[in-house]
Amino acid sequence: MIATLPDAETVLGRLADKMRDAIAFDAKLVGIYSGGAWLAERLARMLPGDHPVGYIDVSFYRDDYAVRGLRPNPATTALPFEVGASRIVLIDDVLYTGRSVRAAINELFDYGRPQAIELAVLIDRGGRELPIEAVYVGERLAVARDASIVLERRADGKLELTLEDAKDASRA
Amino acid sequence: MRNPQLNAEGELTHLLTLEGLPPEVIGRILDTAVPFVSIAERDVKKVPLLRGKTVFNLFFENSTRTRTTFEIAAKRLSADVINLNIGVSSTSKGETLLDTIDNLAAMNADMFVVRHAESGAPHLIAQHLSASGKSHIHVVNAGDGRHGHPTQGLLDLFTIRHYKRDFRALAVAIVGDVLHSRVARSLIHGLTTLGTAEVRVIGPKTLLPTAVESLGVRVFHRMQEGLCGCDVVVMLRLQNERMRGSLLPSAGEYFKHYGLTSEKLRLAKPDAIVMHPGPMNRGVEIDSAVADGSHSVILPQVTFGIAVRMAVMSILAGN
Numbered sequence: 001m002i003a004t005l006p007d008a009e010t011v012l013g014r015l016a017d018k019m020r021d022a023i024a025f026d027a028k029l030v031g032i033y034s035g036g037a038w039l040a041e042r043l044a045r046m047l048p049g050d051h052p053v054g055y056i057d058v059s060f061y062r063d064d065y066a067v068r069g070l071r072p073n074p075a076t077t078a079l080p081f082e083v084g085a086s087r088i089v090l091i092d093d094v095l096y097t098g099r100s101v102r103a104a105i106n107e108l109f110d111y112g113r114p115q116a117i118e119l120a121v122l123i124d125r126g127g128r129e130l131p132i133e134a135v136y137v138g139e140r141l142a143v144a145r146d147a148s149i150v151l152e153r154r155a156d157g158k159l160e161l162t163l164e165d166a167k168d169a170s171r172a
Numbered sequence: 173m174r175n176p177q178l179n180a181e182g183e184l185t186h187l188l189t190l191e192g193l194p195p196e197v198i199g200r201i202l203d204t205a206v207p208f209v210s211i212a213e214r215d216v217k218k219v220p221l222l223r224g225k226t227v228f229n230l231f232f233e234n235s236t237r238t239r240t241t242f243e244i245a246a247k248r249l250s251a252d253v254i255n256l257n258i259g260v261s262s263t264s265k266g267e268t269l270l271d272t273i274d275n276l277a278a279m280n281a282d283m284f285v286v287r288h289a290e291s292g293a294p295h296l297i298a299q300h301l302s303a304s305g306k307s308h309i310h311v312v313n314a315g316d317g318r319h320g321h322p323t324q325g326l327l328d329l330f331t332i333r334h335y336k337r338d339f340r341a342l343a344v345a346i347v348g349d350v351l352h353s354r355v356a357r358s359l360i361h362g363l364t365t366l367g368t369a370e371v372r373v374i375g376p377k378t379l380l381p382t383a384v385e386s387l388g389v390r391v392f393h394r395m396q397e398g399l400c401g402c403d404v405v406v407m408l409r410l411q412n413e414r415m416r417g418s419l420l421p422s423a424g425e426y427f428k429h430y431g432l433t434s435e436k437l438r439l440a441k442p443d444a445i446v447m448h449p450g451p452m453n454r455g456v457e458i459d460s461a462v463a464d465g466s467h468s469v470i471l472p473q474v475t476f477g478i479a480v481r482m483a484v485m486s487i488l489a490g491n
Binding site: 072 | 183206207214218219486487
């Protein structure tokens with residue numbers, strides 16, 4: 001298991017390199033709140049071409065609602081483009097169980113039928129509970145089950161990865 | 173004694189009244205309603221939160237708007253909704269309120285939305301469910317007697333916050349028949365809980381409760397004085413039956429003194445908003461020029477009401 005986390009900005013650069021020549025010229029970037037939303041904004045500036053950015057909050061689609069109830073302060077999903085027939089790259093900070101991504105895909109389909117959905121993540125920490133894999137991965141990390149990797153945005157806009165006790169943080 | 177609306181973990185499990193509800197609970201409902209507003213603008217106007225749940229709309233008293241908005245809210249959360257106009261079914265055959273509840277609970281209800289002419293009926297139902305080991309069934313008060321109408325109060329708060337942001341800087345005037353209005357009571361509790369700078373009530377002595385000042389409001393009997401410099405004007409419906417008693421001389425007389433006209437509205441702030449819980453009596457408590465004018469947010473209130481009820485139901489059903 002790891003002792004120190006990689007620098008988020010470096011990993012983001014690597015993720016952008018992998019996406020640069022691979023994503024569709026008309027791909028829309030949809031970030032999952034909150035970490036994925038910051039990444040989508042940054043990637044839109046780093047990638048060549050013009051990629052519209054949308055945001056998705058999966059609170060109303062989570063599969064743990066019956067167990068944990070509604071999360072406080074859900075954000076507003078905002079997809080300022082036609083989802084139907086679009087090529088979409090879903091973006092999240094940490095890919096773990098795959099449950100947030102499942103929820104996000106379900107929500108996208110309530111806006112229309114996308115042409116294609118790809119997944120890009122900053123960190124893939126393994127531990128999948130659903131058959132979901134990312135097409136673009138910044139870095140793969142092995143982390144103890146009781147730890148959470150959290151992406152934070154500092155006041156100067158720089159991104160930072162931190163390790164938290166899983167009991168205090170939500171599982172991604 | 174524990175607040176009957178909260179469970180052992182302090183989470184909201186019934187919504188019976190806004191009185192005594194902590195500001196953070198009210199704030200959380202308002203925050204949660206924000207993303208629900210945009211659901212109505214999507215291709216598929218549904219989220220799966222209450223999929224497989226059964227919501228009973230129990231209306232022991234007539235209402236079209238409230239029942240419809242609760243029904244739409246529950247359906248947009250993917251719940252199955254059963255509407256019962258009890259006034260014309262079981263009770264007329266002699267069944268007691270709690271027997272009706274037990275029967276519907278036996279049909280595996282998950283939530284009761286209750287409108288009743290008697291103050292306290294939803295509270296009684298919540299207590300009964302808890303005492304009979306069915307505390308997993310949630311109760312939402314959709315208006316009880318003169319007591320409260322918490323979801324209306326919440327949608328009024330949501331509307332005010334949407335247009336005016338910070339309650340601590342606002343003067344809100346509530347005009348009309350406060351005495352018979354559960355809407356006014358819920359709104360006053362909500363506004364004072366959220367720290368509204370000034371809550372005013374305006375009405376004739378015969379239509380204001382005695383000692384209404386104890387709710388933390390300023391009382392005005394002259395509308396022109398009460399409207400001066402306020403940010404929000406909430407007009408209350410004047411129920412026709414009030415005219416038949418000795419409370420008021422006539423609808424025309426009432427309109428002259430307490431009806432909201434463009435002329436009187438000019439005394440409020442230039443960007444004041446006008447609200448009304450509906451249904452409106454044009455020419456009795458509000459002039460058409462105001463109801464349809466640029467200050468009116470009466471129709472947005474209806475739209476926001478669906479989002480607020482979705483927020484309430486999804487918070488309750490998850491706790």
